[in-house]
Amino acid sequence: MLLHNSPTPSTRWMRMIALVLVLAGTSLAARAATAADRPNFVWIMSEDNSKHYLRHFDPDGAPAPNIEALAEHGITFDRAFSCAPVCSVARTTLITACYAPRIGTQFHRRSKLAAMPEGLKMFPAYLRDAGYYTTNNSKEDYNAVRSPGTWDDSSKKASWKKRPDKSMPFFHVVTSALSHEGRLHFSEKTMANPTQTDPESVKLQPYFPDTDTFRYTRASYHDRMMAIDKVVGDVVEELKNAGELENTFIFYFGDHGGVLPRSKGYTYEAGLHVPLVVRVPERWNDRVSREVGSRTNGFVEFVDFGPTVLNLAGIDVPRGVDGKAFLGDGIGTADVDARNETFGYADRFDEKYDLVRTLRIGNIKYMRHFEPYYPDGMQNNYRYKMLAYQQWRELHAEGKLNDVQSQFYRPKAVEAIYNLENDPHETRNLAGDPNFQATLKSMRTRLDERLKAMPDLSFFPEAMLYESAMANPTEFGQQNKERIAKLIDTANLALLPFDESEEKLRDAISSNDPWVRYWGWVAASSIGSDAKPLIPIAKNHVSDEEPLVALRAIEFMAIIGDEDIRPQLYQTISRASNEPELLQMLNTAVYLNDFFGDRLTLDVAQLKSSIKLSKQGDIQDRLDYFSSK
Known part of the structure; x- marks a missing residue:
């Protein structure tokens, strides 16, 4: 028989639940309190675009006033690199801060997920442990097993606005597919529709044939970049309206290069060299040893992005990553400006194999083709949905291309070296030049x-x-x-x-x-x-x-x-x-x-x-x- 003052089983359960809720609330409050003096972070990623399609980075690119406005209040990195020229490998490099061929995440699309290196987590998990509300909207596309506790929410509904305590700092990622390769998979019928950008005004790369199809494709992509610029503007406006703009570091960048032919899926500069602008909030201006509105030619890679966020947040960068911070406490301007080396890799892209490694030091680019007899233009079904790809191959078969335009369909050199200062499109291999031996x-x-x-x-x-x-x-x-x-x-x-x-x-x-x-x-x-x-x-x-x-x-x-x-x-x-x-x-x-x-x-x-x-x-x-x- 129960004593009068003994709790019933249901009462005990209610008390236990209440205790759990109190403890959870206390933990959440402590998490928010310890993080209240830390900045927010928003990453805006546009899919499949190299730096070559934005006027802010290249005079032949599209205007992007919102991205240019970010730069006026921040820093432009003119030498930012994705390491890999395709989504899953590049995004895994970002989230792990590790080079993909070292940790087994280099194949797009992976046949099997790789385990994370022992003792290492995907970097947002360290932010979350420190009290950040971490959200991703919404693409992941990782080739590694996701670390527990990486995100509070990773979905199409994920938003920094949903954090349970408004004093909590946040790390939020938004990816826009408005610039994705698939946006250029239009039909010949579509080409009857005018583009906002005049096709006659665009400048084609020298390795492309000068045709109406290529001009329309490039003009269409300039339109895509202007759509991306609107996304950037909308995100900034949202932060401003919520009173968070001057508390928040905003990173805008492409998730790898692209997306006209010979870019996405290839380790040329068009596949690896991405736009990067970091807007610096007024409240946290003292954490950056650079003037707003400045530019740097210091080299930064995707392995560096996670460590940079952690360093700006005042969180120790874990051992075992390959990247190093380029902003925040202890990072001098001269140190970053002196960085001049980047490493690139290409392995499998869907059904197409080709093992390539690249090293760029300053303006000299070295490419090692380990399977050089495979031409760049080998079939990859998704690539060849694009009319420009199809036409390029047809013109090659008909013998209507010049030497530079035909390179894409010929075996590659075992090794190549390019002087990007006077050959930015990597068309003149200097490996046989006595002056470059x-x-x-x-x-x-x-x-x-x-x-x-x-x-x-x-x-x-x-x-x-x-x-x-x-x-x-x-x-x-x-x-x-x-x-x-x-x-x-x-x-x-x-x-x-x-x-x-x-x-x-x-x-x-x-x-x-x-x-x-x-x-x-x-x-x-x-x-x-x-x-x-x-x-x-x-x-x-x-x-x-x-x-x-x-x-x-x-x-x-x-x-x-x-x-x-x-x-x-x-x-x-x-x-x-x-x-x-x-x-x-x-x-x-x-x-x-x-x-x-x-x-x-x-x-x-x-x-x-x-x-x-x-x-x-x-x-x-x-x-x-x-x-x-």
Whole structure:
């Protein structure tokens, strides 16, 4: 029997609930109180646009008065870089402050999510731990497993206005798709509609053919940038009306480059060099050691953005990230102005593979193409929805392009170096110029040092990482650091004349390590016809026990030899055991089918019957392309 003053079970539950609510309220109040003296942050990201389409950064760009007004009250960063030229990889670089090839997040679209490095969280989680209300509206597109507690709300309804206590500082991200690549997937019928920007007034890049289609496409994109400018204006007005404008750092930037052809998906400046303006609020002006309205040529990268926000918020930047702050306490103007190096990477874009790494130091840009025989213009279904892409390929097939315009559809150089001061569009490779040999060797060495120090996981095929690494990619890289260095050295045999590399190539393609064999064949294919003495060995390797090594030997036979290697390709495709392995094989199939004339045209029915795995996603996209030809 219950005593008169003993609480009933339901009463006890009510008291417990009340206690939980009190504690939660106390915790929330404490969180707000400890953060009350910190600034707010708003990031405005426009999708798929490089700095080249805004007048504030380039005289041939579109007017954007609201972005220009941000700059009048802030800082313009004329050398800001996304590291990767595509959404998911660039956005993961932003949110983790880590280089994607080091942590396994470099493939767009990922076949498997990568675990975050041990002990590291996505940077908004540190803001939230410090009392910030963190919101994202609404695109994430991460290639890593999202850290618990990253966002209070990440949805199409997320807003800083919804924070439970108005004294709480906030970090809010808004992404606008008004500039996204898909906005240029218009039809020929649409081209009858006038654009706000006069197509005759735009200046086309020299690698484009000067056609009505290209002019209309660029004019349309200028219109898109003016629409983005309105979004920026609306966000500023919202903050102003709420009395938060002068409490809030506003970052405006593109989430990577784009979006006319040869930008998104490519590590040229048009794919990596983004606009960045940071508006400095009056209340927190003392945290920035620069005058408002100023500009800097100091290099900043996406890995630096998160640490910069944390530093401005007075929060310690966690160990284990690759970025470093460029604003806030302890960051001197001279230090940032002196920064002059940026690293770029490209791996897989949907169904298209191409391994490229770049290093820019000042105005000199070094590009290392690890699969140089793949032309830039290889099929990527989403890219080729754009009429400009379609017309470019048609004009190339008809022989109507000049040398610069045709480069997109030819094999690439193993390495390239550009002087961006007088060649901003990267059309004149100076790798063979005697005056640039010392610079070329220096930058080649510097890039190698960076790739080995990370280490760069992409020297293992994605299919191998899929099976062995994604539970802890960073640790996997450290455990295999020496092996990756060996793979990089093997890939770099492509930089030597065949008479200097032959002995090492023969050692590589007979190695017990399948991935050394793999890179040995890639290097031999990159060297080209001089490597013809390796054909007898390649004939044995087209049935290598490792299917992807067999694939690389098949590529070599196609490039160097004149035999019909299609039966070996179909057989190799039938051996694919996971999706990324099959996808890489189909990448080779497209390459052979499209760039070797009738000699290697594939039989679609036989190709499809060779596939033993599920035909969906990117796999289906490849098959749809073959079926459409």
